[in-house]
Amino acid sequence: MEIKKAALAGTLESSDVQVMISPNESGLTIDLVSDVKKQFGKAIVARVxxxxxxxxxxxxxxxxxxxxxxxxxxxxxxxxxVQRAxxxxxxxxWEVL
Known part of the structure; x- marks a missing residue:
């Protein structure tokens, strides 16, 4: 499916995550900012x-x-x-849930 518009979900509060998605014609780019990136970065990116x-x-x-x-x-x-984007x-x- 093709991203139609930029979208955001989540907050910057403790124990939350903010996910921003925007269109990109040249493939998939994922940027992670996290205090626990060293320990859990691969798992976070894999889930996304x-x-x-x-x-x-x-x-x-x-x-x-x-x-x-x-x-x-x-x-x-x-x-x-994703659904907003x-x-x-x-x-x-529903099958994704």
Whole structure:
């Protein structure tokens, strides 16, 4: 699927994550900012990539600002940002959940 507009989900509060997605014609770019990047960076990026793959998104720029979020929060925020970016908030892809 193709990203229609830039979208954001999440906050910068402790134990949350902010996920920003915007269109990118030259592939997939993921930028992670996290205090725990050294320990959990690969797992965070893998979760985001998995959600993007579930939506068949191959071209996007994703910026993740993690403040110690759990895996389920990362997944939920990414799904929300993707649905907003694809403009399918009213018709979610239930099989991804």
């Amino acid at each position: 990539k998995q959600v993007l793959s579930d939506y068949d998104i191959r071209h996007a720029t994703v910026k993740i600002v993690d403040k110690g979020a759990l895996d389920s929060v990362i997944k939920a925020r990414t799904i929300t940002a 694809l403009d399918i908030v009213e018709e979610p892809k």
